[in-house]
Amino acid sequence: MSTTTSNTCFTSLKKSVPILAVIDVILTIIYIVILVLAVLNYSRDRHENFRDNDRDEEVAIWTSIVVIIINLLGVFLSLQLFLVADSKPSFCRDWLIIKSVFCGLEVLLLMVNATLGKYGTGHLVINIVVLLFRVVMGYFVHCLIREFKAQERPLGFHASLENGIVYDNPAMQPDTPVVNVVTWDNSDQQAEQNQSQHQGQGTQQDYL
Numbered sequence: 001m002s003t004t005t006s007n008t009c010f011t012s013l014k015k016s017v018p019i020l021a022v023i024d025v026i027l028t029i030i031y032i033v034i035l036v037l038a039v040l041n042y043s044r045d046r047h048e049n050f051r052d053n054d055r056d057e058e059v060a061i062w063t064s065i066v067v068i069i070i071n072l073l074g075v076f077l078s079l080q081l082f083l084v085a086d087s088k089p090s091f092c093r094d095w096l097i098i099k100s101v102f103c104g105l106e107v108l109l110l111m112v113n114a115t116l117g118k119y120g121t122g123h124l125v126i127n128i129v130v131l132l133f134r135v136v137m138g139y140f141v142h143c144l145i146r147e148f149k150a151q152e153r154p155l156g157f158h159a160s161l162e163n164g165i166v167y168d169n170p171a172m173q174p175d176t177p178v179v180n181v182v183t184w185d186n187s188d189q190q191a192e193q194n195q196s197q198h199q200g201q202g203t204q205q206d207y208l
Helices: 003-048 055-084 089-116 121-162 187-207
Strands: none
Touching: 003 055, 003 121, 055 089, 089 121
16 A cells, blocks of 8 residues: 555544544434433333333343443543544554443343343344444544554654664565665774885885
């Protein structure tokens, strides 16, 4: 990939990831509202139908509460990503790891509630759409992290050349040949030349 293409891709990702972070915040807030309404609905049904000992309802309520907490933390992370996505690759990496764990937990809890039959078709569709969006967003963040590394590599390479670092691995040798300029003191060579001249003059005088 040429340098121009790489820079264009890097610039595009730095603009796209904050936009995706804003969309993620909006979707997550909507998702949280739906989950809160679902929890209130489960609780109301339990009390109205005198099903306080219904284990399935209890599991559905608690799993939904856990998902709400996870998504609240996700909102905070996405807001931070929006602020620093173009300047802090370390946070992008942390965001990707944490969100991957959150998505794994959400998939697990989604499977539990789907098995219990507590999620309707509409609820399942919303869950799947949100999770698919986060997978796509995670891919963009992953690409941004790779571009950060690609941009840092030439800087480190040029710094190594400036510091005179020699690579032991031939694969790491620079494409442009590095010319080592060797300097030495000419005083010894000049002294030898002067001595030779004096010896030559002495020989000529002896001959005369």
